[in-house]
Amino acid sequence: MSHYEASIREPLVLGDKSYHDITEDIAKPIEGKANKNWYIAFYISLAAMLWGFGCIFYTVGTGIGVWGLNKNIGWAWDITNFVWWVGIGHAGTLISAVLLLFRQKWRMAINRSAEAMTIFAVFQAGLFPIIHMGRPWNGYWVMPIPNQFGSLWVNFNSPLLWDVFAISTYLSVSLVFWWTGLLPDFAMIRDRAVKPFQKKIYALLSFGWSGRAKDWQRFEEVSLVLAGLATPLVLSVHTIVSMDFATSINPGWHSTIFPPYFVAGAIFSGFAMVQTLLGIMRKVTNMEDYITRMHIEYMNIVIILTGGIVAVAYATEFFIAWYTGSPYENYTYLSVGAATGPYAWAFYSLLFFNILTPQILWFKKIRRSFIWSFIISIFINIGMWFERFDIIAIVLSKGHLPSTWWRFEPTFVDVGIFIGTIGFFFVLFLLYARTFPVIAQAEVKTILKSSGEFYKKRLAQGIPTKPTIVIAEKKIIEVDSSDKNIKE
Amino acid sequence: MYQFSGKLKIFSLALIIVGALGIAFSFYSGSQLTVESAKEIIANQSHGDSHGSAVEGTHSTTKEHDTSGSHTSDGNIDKEMSAHGAHGDDSHAEHVLHQLQNRPWSAFYVALFFFLGTTLLVLAFYASQRVAQSGWSIVLFRVMEAITANIVPVSILMLVFIGLTVGHFNHIFPWMAEGTFDPSSENYDAIVDGKSWWMNVPGWAIRSVVYLLLWNLYRWFIRKNSIAEDTANDGFKTYKKNYNASVIFLFIFMITESMMSWDWIMGLDPHWFSTLFGWYVLATLLVSALTVIAFVTIYLRSKGALPQVNDSHIHDLAKFMFGFSVFWTYLWFAQFMLIWYADIPEETTYFLARFNEYKLPFLGMVVMNFVFPVLLLLNSDFKSIPWFVIIGGIVILAGHYVDVFIMVMPATVGGQWFFGIPEISALLFFLGIFIYTVFSAFSKANAVPTGNPFLEESAHFHYYNIEHRGEGSADH
Numbered sequence: 001m002s003h004y005e006a007s008i009r010e011p012l013v014l015g016d017k018s019y020h021d022i023t024e025d026i027a028k029p030i031e032g033k034a035n036k037n038w039y040i041a042f043y044i045s046l047a048a049m050l051w052g053f054g055c056i057f058y059t060v061g062t063g064i065g066v067w068g069l070n071k072n073i074g075w076a077w078d079i080t081n082f083v084w085w086v087g088i089g090h091a092g093t094l095i096s097a098v099l100l101l102f103r104q105k106w107r108m109a110i111n112r113s114a115e116a117m118t119i120f121a122v123f124q125a126g127l128f129p130i131i132h133m134g135r136p137w138n139g140y141w142v143m144p145i146p147n148q149f150g151s152l153w154v155n156f157n158s159p160l161l162w163d164v165f166a167i168s169t170y171l172s173v174s175l176v177f178w179w180t181g182l183l184p185d186f187a188m189i190r191d192r193a194v195k196p197f198q199k200k201i202y203a204l205l206s207f208g209w210s211g212r213a214k215d216w217q218r219f220e221e222v223s224l225v226l227a228g229l230a231t232p233l234v235l236s237v238h239t240i241v242s243m244d245f246a247t248s249i250n251p252g253w254h255s256t257i258f259p260p261y262f263v264a265g266a267i268f269s270g271f272a273m274v275q276t277l278l279g280i281m282r283k284v285t286n287m288e289d290y291i292t293r294m295h296i297e298y299m300n301i302v303i304i305l306t307g308g309i310v311a312v313a314y315a316t317e318f319f320i321a322w323y324t325g326s327p328y329e330n331y332t333y334l335s336v337g338a339a340t341g342p343y344a345w346a347f348y349s350l351l352f353f354n355i356l357t358p359q360i361l362w363f364k365k366i367r368r369s370f371i372w373s374f375i376i377s378i379f380i381n382i383g384m385w386f387e388r389f390d391i392i393a394i395v396l397s398k399g400h401l402p403s404t405w406w407r408f409e410p411t412f413v414d415v416g417i418f419i420g421t422i423g424f425f426f427v428l429f430l431l432y433a434r435t436f437p438v439i440a441q442a443e444v445k446t447i448l449k450s451s452g453e454f455y456k457k458r459l460a461q462g463i464p465t466k467p468t469i470v471i472a473e474k475k476i477i478e479v480d481s482s483d484k485n486i487k488e
Numbered sequence: 489m490y491q492f493s494g495k496l497k498i499f500s501l502a503l504i505i506v507g508a509l510g511i512a513f514s515f516y517s518g519s520q521l522t523v524e525s526a527k528e529i530i531a532n533q534s535h536g537d538s539h540g541s542a543v544e545g546t547h548s549t550t551k552e553h554d555t556s557g558s559h560t561s562d563g564n565i566d567k568e569m570s571a572h573g574a575h576g577d578d579s580h581a582e583h584v585l586h587q588l589q590n591r592p593w594s595a596f597y598v599a600l601f602f603f604l605g606t607t608l609l610v611l612a613f614y615a616s617q618r619v620a621q622s623g624w625s626i627v628l629f630r631v632m633e634a635i636t637a638n639i640v641p642v643s644i645l646m647l648v649f650i651g652l653t654v655g656h657f658n659h660i661f662p663w664m665a666e667g668t669f670d671p672s673s674e675n676y677d678a679i680v681d682g683k684s685w686w687m688n689v690p691g692w693a694i695r696s697v698v699y700l701l702l703w704n705l706y707r708w709f710i711r712k713n714s715i716a717e718d719t720a721n722d723g724f725k726t727y728k729k730n731y732n733a734s735v736i737f738l739f740i741f742m743i744t745e746s747m748m749s750w751d752w753i754m755g756l757d758p759h760w761f762s763t764l765f766g767w768y769v770l771a772t773l774l775v776s777a778l779t780v781i782a783f784v785t786i787y788l789r790s791k792g793a794l795p796q797v798n799d800s801h802i803h804d805l806a807k808f809m810f811g812f813s814v815f816w817t818y819l820w821f822a823q824f825m826l827i828w829y830a831d832i833p834e835e836t837t838y839f840l841a842r843f844n845e846y847k848l849p850f851l852g853m854v855v856m857n858f859v860f861p862v863l864l865l866l867n868s869d870f871k872s873i874p875w876f877v878i879i880g881g882i883v884i885l886a887g888h889y890v891d892v893f894i895m896v897m898p899a900t901v902g903g904q905w906f907f908g909i910p911e912i913s914a915l916l917f918f919l920g921i922f923i924y925t926v927f928s929a930f931s932k933a934n935a936v937p938t939g940n941p942f943l944e945e946s947a948h949f950h951y952y953n954i955e956h957r958g959e960g961s962a963d964h
Contacts, residue, residue, distance in 0.1 A: 004944040006623065008724060101811075220952075235818060247829040254830050257763035259822040312742055313763075319750075320763045324834075325682040 007460060011453035012106055014289040019445050022290075026185075026441045027192055029285045034434055037284070045426035052420005055413045056131050064134055066413045072406040073396040077414040078132035079244070080388040081421060084269070085125035086167070086241055087262070087384060090234055091270020092118025093174060096181070097230035100223065105451055106298050108443040109290040112185075113281060114274050115178040116436065120428040121273070122171045124421040129163060131417070159243040166240040173233055177226045180219070183209040184442040238266045245391060251328035252337075252395035255320070261313035268306040268354075269384035275299050275377035279370060281433065290439050293368050300367040303380065307358045310387075314355065328400060342407055343394045346386050353383025490793040492931040496923065503920030510913020514592035518910075523578070526585035529904070586659050587904040593658040594900040595910035600649060601752065602776070602892045603918040604642040605769070609777035611636040611707055612741050615734040624804055626946035627796040629937045630930065631785050633714060636707050637929030638922050643700045650696050654689055660900050663687050663758040680758045687758060692751055699744045706737040717939035724941055745770055756899035760838045764823045769895070771816040775857070776888045778808045779881040784926060786874045793935055799872040800951040806871035806880070813861040813884060820854070841898045846905070849890045856887030872954045889915070 013022075034042075059066055069076055092114040099107035130136050142164050144154050154161055186206035193199035209215070242262035245253040275296065282291040321329035330337060338347040357379045366372040393408050432438075449455045614632040617625045625632075653660055663680045667673025669688075671681075680687055713730050720726040746766030754765050762768075782805040789797050827835045842850050864880040865871055897905045937943060950956075 004948045006942045006945050008941045009621075232814065232818075239818075239822065243826070246826050249830050249832055254826070254832065255763045256765075256823045256826045257767070258826075260764070260767055260819065308739070308742065312746060315743075316746060316763050316766065320761050323683055323686060323750075324761050325679055 005450050005456070005459075007456075009451070009456075010292075010294045011456050012109065012292070012294070012451040013444060013448055014292055014453045016454035017289065017448060017452060019448065022441050022444055022448065023188060023192070025286065025289070026437050026439050027189060029433065030189055030435060030437065031192070038430065038434070042427065042430045045423045045430060048419050048423025049427050050420075050423075052417050052423055055416035055420060056127070059131060059413055059417070060136055064132070066411060068408055068410040068414050070406055070408065072399065072404045073393060073408040075132075075396065076389070076393050076408045077410050077418060078128050080385065080392050081418050082125050082128035082132075083241055083262075083388045083392075084385050085121045085128075085421065085425075086238060087266035087269045087388075088273045088381075089118040089121035089125065089170075089174075089270065090238055090263070090266035091274050092116070092121075093170075093177075093230050093234040094267050094270065095274065096177060097227040097234065100227040101231060104298075105447050106295055108447060109287075109292075109295055109439055110274060110278060110299075111443070112178075112181065112436070112440045113278060113438050114270075115174060115181070116429065116432050116438075117270075117274060117277060118174050119171065119178060120425050120432070121270075122167065122174065123428065124425050126167060126171065127421060129160075129167070159240060159247050162240045163244065166237045170233060170237045173226070173230055177223075177230055180222055180226070181440055181443075182436065183207055184211060184219070185437040185440060187211065188441060189437060235263050238263045245395075250395050250399065251321075251326065252391070255317060257313055257316055261310065261317075264306045264309040264313065265384060265387060268303060268310055269381055271299050271303050271306065272377040272380035272384070275303070275373055276381070277429065279374040279377070281438065285433065285438060287439060290444060293370070296370060296373050297364075297368045300361045300373055300376075303358060303377075304361050307354070307380070311355050337398055338390065338394050341394070341398065343390065343397065346390050347394070350383055350386040350390050353379045354387060355383075357383075490788065490791070490927075490931045490935055492927045496927060500920045500923035500927075503916045503923065505920075507913045507915070507917025507920055510909050511592070511596060511917055514595065514910035514913065518589055518592045521585060521588050523581050523585050526581045526588060527577070529588070530581060530584055584904060587901045590659055590900040591904060591906075592910045593660050594896055596914045597649065597660060597900075598889075598893050598896050598911070599914035599918045600642060600645055601896070602889055603638065603922060604646055605773035605892075606776040606780055607636055607638045607642060607922075608703055608741075608745075609770070609773040610781060611639060611703065612738065612745075613774065613777055613781070615706070615710070615737050615741070618731055618734040619738060621731075621942065623942045623945035624801065624949040626937060626940045626942045627794065627949075628781065628785055628801060628805075628946075629714065629940065630933060630935050631788060631794070632781055633711050633933070634926050634930035635780060635784055636711070637925045639704060639707050641921050641925055642918070643704055646700060647697065650693055654693050661692075661755055661758075662899075663755065664689060677758075683758070687755065692755070695747060695751055699748050702740055702744060706733065706740075709733055710737075714937060715933050718934055718937060720939050727939070727941060753895050756896060757838060759834065762823055762827070762835065762838075764819060768816075768819045768823055771812065771819045772857075772888050772891045775809065775812045775816050776885055778805060778812060779884050781805060782809060782877055783881055786878060788930065788935075790874070793930070796936060796947040798950070799956045800949050800954045802874060802877060803868070803872040803951050803954050804949075806865055806877045809877070809881065809884060810861055810865035810871070813857055813865075816888075817854070817858040820857075841902070842894055845903045846894055846898060849894055853887050853890040853894065856883050857891065860884075860887070868953055 015021075017025075067077070069078075092111075095107050095114040096111040099111075130139050133139055142154060142161060183206055186202050187209035190199060190202035190206050193202055239259040239262065242258035246255055246258035248254055278291050278299075279296070282288050338344065358376055360372070361367050361376060366376075397407055398405050610632055614629065614636065617629075617632075652658065653664065656664065656666075659665065662668075663677070663683075665675055667675030668677045669681050669684055670676055710730060710733060713726055713733070717726045717730060749766045749769035753769060754761065782802065785794065785797060785805065786802065788794050824839060827839060860883045861880055864876070864883075870876045893907075893911075940946075
């Protein structure tokens with residue numbers, strides 16, 4: 001098959017990599033030993049996680065009253081963190097599913113880690129619906145299971161029940177999608193393993209993948225079908241999360257734009273988190289040739305786009321709040337509530353972190369700068385946390401009846417659990433980075449000859465690239481030489 | 489170079505003439521209406537079963553809202569609605585007369601908005617393809633550009649419509665009625681008066697003109713520079729200029745589209761509001777736009793005018809039609825379900841009126857826009873068969889016309905709706921204009937955008953499981 005990639009497309013794999021180089025680069029962190037920095041990061045995360053678990057046990061053992069909630073503000077940090085973590089998870093599915101449907105080759109270097117991030121983030125999110133229950137030991141009652149109470153069932157009208165189905169389906173489908181993609185990569189690690197124990201483990205994980213043509217054909221079909229299913233899933237999951245609020249009658253919550261706006265916000269914050277993680281990972285695992293400046297730039301473009309959608313949604317919310325003529329809406333949005341009330345600082349933080357600062361990504365220099373992308377990505381995650389906090393806490397703090405107006409102050413347990421989930425997340429992610437192939441080598445190998453820097457240069461120089469499978473040893477061919485002859 | 493055939497030209501002109509005659513007839517018979525004829529219609533309708541009870545249904549909720557809802561405190565009572573409750577026969581007849589008089593205007597407006605919006609979304613899709621540096625759709629660029637040529641005549645007609653509306657030649661926008669903002673008038677509407685910072689005639693007219701200007705400006709610029717790109721040979725300088733223009737346009741589009749839908753459609757029901765509305769309108773127009781692109785592409789390809797377009801391109805278009813049909817349904821359901829679930833009276837009246845008086849089109853449109861495309865276009869093989877895409881597309885286009893119809897009609901003609909001469913002739917009129925402008929624009933430029941850096945990718949685009957029927961197999 002002839003190849004027709006436009007010359008103005010940037011290469012996706014830098015350097016003159018061979019297939020073997022890709023394998024080596026990706027297997028290295030798994031086959032090597034962890035360094036001191038990894039252990040430092042791991043132990044810090046572990047400590048945070050254990051602290052968080054302590055706070056969770058304390059909450060469950062003592063009662064929800066140890067949190068800062070009160071009888072008017074029944075949801076605050078718990079659900080804020082829940083929505084925040086679910087939102088972060090969405091970028092993983094977006095990268096692996098939506099970008100696959102749109103045939104974006106640049107996703108190949110980032111999809112593995114983005115999906116891992118999804119799964120670990122959904123773990124964290126999944127904690128909150130359980131621990132924020134007053135009686136978490138009765139949590140299994142949300143399942144429609146035939147029982148001895150005369151088959152007492154759940155009411156399917158509650159978005160909180162939809163959440164149960166949404167999140168559990170989302171986690172299972174993401175896990176299957178991720179694992180399917182891992183099979184050829186685990187097989188690669190298995191085939192390289194020298195230690196018998198390691199070989200055994202990866203043989204188990206890779207399900208006997210042998211990479212025959214029929215297997216690959218089915219593999220591709222399954223990926224496509226799963227991507228087609230995961231795309232509506234990712235939209236519906238955060239839609240259902242948004243309906244926890246939008247189906248209510250609270251001014252500031254009851255808004256029809258919530259479904260797509262939450263989804264856009266989820267992609268926005270999720271991409272920011274991918275940016276944060278990959279910004280570090282590309283350095284510490286030496287993946288600079290795979291996660292390039294261009295990947296960072298493309299992610300930033302997605303961030304600007306979704307950030308723009310979110311900004312339009314904010315503007316719409318403000319506009320319609322005025323447009324309704326309802327005085328209650330004013331307590332929630334700009335005119336008297338959010339912008340001037342006791343939570344004004346949270347409101348302005350949201351505007352600053354979410355709308356204002358990401359705008360500098362319009363400048364190409366900043367978009368392509370690692371350090372700026374890193375800073376902005378952290379800003380966005382702070383901003384998106386505030387977005388959820390503002391939606392939840394500000395609205396609940398000023399309801400219809402002025403005698404119910406109250407404020408929310410978090411306790412150390414609220415904060416401790418949140419820190420704990422961050423620790424837990426990083427524990428999982430750090431373990432993942434040491435044991436899993438962080439880049440889908442099988443996928444990157446499919447684009448090496450069409451989008452690798454080396455091959456693109458040869459193509460530009462008019463040198464046929466067909467027989468170049470032989471270049472297993474490096475530096476046989478010097479690409480940059482001015483004459484077009486192949487030097488051997 | 490494509491030749492705009494004489495047959496097609498005559499056909500389109502015939503459509504315009506027939507449509508114009510039908511429109512003229514509708515307006516003429518509309519102007520003949522009197523209160524007497526309205527009374528006659530009411531008398532006829534009271535024999536029927538649905539109308540009376542439907543109106544009753546609307547009232548009971550409205551009243552409930554007035555006593556328990558939020559507006560009692562400031563004395564804002566839904567004037568138009570509660571007026572029904574207390575009216576005598578004469579004011580009812582007058583109300584029905586207004587609805588009857590609105591019908592030719594509304595029929596024209598529905599078709600106008602449908603064609604304007606669809607053309608606009610083709611322009612936005614085209615811009616998005618440039619910005620995304622897509623590699624498959626380059627050979628369709630000239631098709632999309634030709635379709636966007638339609639934005640000029642429909643914008644002019646829209647300007648005329650805006651002028652006539654502002655000049656009080658119709659009652660399409662209830663808030664433009666005399667005395668709405670005057671507390672001493674019997675027409676005074678406190679709710680609308682509270683929105684006068686947004687809902688005022690000069691503001692509305694200026695905004696409307698600005699939207700049209702901005703969209704036309706981009707279309708004029710990009711068409712000129714897209715053709716310049718063919719021969720530019722300047723190291724992609726022109727290409728980059730077009731890229732930047734498209735980014736700016738999409739930015740402006742995202743904002744103006746929402747505002748346009750508030751001004752032109754949501755304003756028809758001045759008491760009602762929904763935050764999602766702008767994006768919902770976007771989705772309906774986007775599906776229509778993709779379908780129109782597929783139609784024109786399939787037609788031109790069948791005439792041999794698009795030598796580089798293969799079945800994979802059709803397949804991609806059909807995939808977009810399928811995907812965004814589902815997206816439309818998602819937004820439709822989100823808006824409907826959230827309002828149904830919370831059941832806040834000032835929002836629910838919107839769907840109550842539609843569900844009671846427009847049951848068949850309201851439910852039928854969900855079948856046409858969701859069930860049908862999902863069943864038809866899920867199969868990968870079917871998506872690359874032109875006649876199959878045409879069948880699916882006809883239903884999709886009809887379904888989205890009905891969607892616009894249901895957005896407009898209940899607010900303007902209420903229960904007096906019908907799909908008859910005014911609606912059909914307005915559709916034919918705009919279809920004629922569409923065919924004439926689109927195909928003459930297509931015949932005026934090179935069918936292949938030769939200067940685009942992604943042209944080769946697009947020309948050899950091949951989706952892996954699509955077999956190209958009746959083509960050479962060189963690129964397989």
